[in-house]
Every structure is written in C-alpha cells, then in structure tokens.
Amino acid sequence: MNTFTLDELLARTRRTKTCWLWLGNRTTKGYGRCKLRKKSHYVHRVVLELTIGRRLRRGEQSNHRCDVRHCIRPDHLYLGSQKDNIADAIRQGRMSVQQPWFNQFRRKQGVDHPRAQLTEAKVRTMRRLRARGWTQQAIADRFDTSQVNVSWILNGHGWRHVK
Numbered sequence: 001m002n003t004f005t006l007d008e009l010l011a012r013t014r015r016t017k018t019c020w021l022w023l024g025n026r027t028t029k030g031y032g033r034c035k036l037r038k039k040s041h042y043v044h045r046v047v048l049e050l051t052i053g054r055r056l057r058r059g060e061q062s063n064h065r066c067d068v069r070h071c072i073r074p075d076h077l078y079l080g081s082q083k084d085n086i087a088d089a090i091r092q093g094r095m096s097v098q099q100p101w102f103n104q105f106r107r108k109q110g111v112d113h114p115r116a117q118l119t120e121a122k123v124r125t126m127r128r129l130r131a132r133g134w135t136q137q138a139i140a141d142r143f144d145t146s147q148v149n150v151s152w153i154l155n156g157h158g159w160r161h162v163k
C-alpha cells in the first residue's frame with residue numbers, strides 16, 4: 001500500500017461540525033494532496049484506500065458526499081466509478097454512511113452514528129421483503145440505506161446472528 005496511516009492523515013485536518021478539512025497542500029482544483037517519495041497523491045484517495053484496505057482499481061475513484069474537495073473525513077468519501085454522475089453523487093450523499101467498510105471503520109474508531117444503526121427487526125424485515133421479490137434498491141430506499149449495505153446483509157455477510 002503506502003506508508004501513510006489513517007491517523008496520521010486525519011490528524012492533519014481542521015474539524016468543523018461537518019467536514020474534516022485537509023490542512024496541507026492543495027491542487028489548483030482544490031483537492032488536498034500529500035507527498036510520498038516525491039510523488040504527489042490525492043489525500044481523499046489515500047484515505048479511502050486506507051479505509052477500505054486496498055488500492056483503488058482502474059476506473060474507481062474516491063467521491064465526496066459533501067462536495068468539499070479538501071475534506072477527507074472517511075464517511076464523507078465513498079468508492080465510486082468514473083461513470084458516476086453528479087445526480088448519483090447527490091443521491092448517494094443523501095443515502096448514507098452505511099457502507100460495510102464504514103461500519104468497520106466506525107467500530108474501530110469508536111465513532112457512532114445513530115442513523116447507521118439497523119435493528120435486528122429491520123434486518124428481518126429486509127429479508128422478508130427480499131423474499132417477497134423486492135429489489136435490493138427498493139429495500140435500500142425503504143430503509144434509507146445503500147444498496148451495497150442491503151446486499152451485504154442479504155448475502156449473509158452482515159447480521160449473520162439474526163435469524
């Protein structure tokens with residue numbers, strides 16, 4: 001990967017009520033950047049990579065939910081493709097901080113977000129709706145969460161203990 005740590009990078013921010021703003025250098029377009037072995041990196045990319053635990057692949061990018069280019073708060077960043085348009089970004093932004101990788105991050109950091117808590121009852125309802133033929137997207141909309149999160153739950157990766 002690289003030799004930055006998430007803590008190191010997040011320490012170099014000014015935290016507002018909403019965003020964590022990068023205090024280091026910025027590109028002319030306003031994205032935060034950091035240097036490693038003389039190469040310049042986008043900080044929001046590095047932070048997303050550290051959060052998901054792998055490098056971004058070709059065609060993948062780190063998108064902002066908050067529209068603040070030098071914000072690197074992990075839950076304001078999400079993995080997207082270059083095909084994502086602005087409408088998508090807006091929809092995603094409204095739709096949430098509930099991606100599995102963020103749940104992992106949150107647990108590790110001891111941060112919590114009430115809206116991100118699914119109850120066992122909700123998980124059971126999700127499974128019932130799916131059995132009735134609802135699409136993952138429809139279920140995600142119903143629960144104000146992301147399709148990724150619904151898929152994660154329905155495919156048994158999350159909430160395994162709920163029968």
Ligand SMILES: [Zn+2]
Nearest residue numbers: 019066071076
């Ligand atoms: Zn932000």
